Amino acid sequence: MARMKFLCDAERCIECNGCVTACKQEHEVPWGVNRRRVVTINDGVIGAEKSISVACMHCSDAPCMAVCPVDCFYRTDDGVVLHDKDLCIGCGYCFYACPFGAPQFPQAGAFGLRGKMDKCTFCAGGPEADKSEAEFKKYGRNRLAEGKLPACAEMCSTKALLGGDGDVIADIYRERVTRRGKGSEVWGWGTAYGQGKGGSAPAPAGAKS
């Protein structure tokens, strides 16, 4: 049985935020809510700067699911963690529990008013009927039902963000890592796109490494 997973290849991510834009555009996500964002560490440090694209990781043992007082979360057979906005009371427990900061809230009013929680759905919609108007309004487009994968992963220009069947994704990443080799020279353009130890792939003029 396929289990849906995201994996971000930090060697390839160029912090273009294309995934963030693709997500917002695809689901018409409102202002103030970012289902996906790019996090950069060691910004500006040559050789040490890394970026990764982060959203809901659809955990196998999801802490949001464990703490929700109204039990609005559920996991599909594909391993996608979804929630029911009709049941959500906007308490924010899931936000405190999530190590990735995935749950987002559309409002910030008086008395802790937050509104219904919103998060990445792996482009799998919600509990409403597939591809229905109600589903789109609450959760965004259901690309999985259309035979497609999440827009962020498909739109990624460098294919740093991988999404899909966990087994296939793991094989793709393993192949990349094996090709790259190891050691201090493992960084930069040649590492991300070159043929690695076995072949030669000169970096384009002006590129680092």
Next chain:
Amino acid sequence: MAQTKITRLNRRNFLLAVGAGGAATVAAIAAKTASQAQPAATGTGKRSTRGYSASEHINNYYRTTKV
């Protein structure tokens, strides 16, 4: 005077009893309605369905990631 006081208290108790009984009836009806409505709200069959299938579009995406 004492007789009048007792009469008033009795009447108050009667009204209190009627009020409490009415509230209990309303609560019982609400609880019954909620317990009936809950399965309809949460028990949508879609929760257990599968959305993923390796379509041509998806296989094409996997191919592009190997570049």
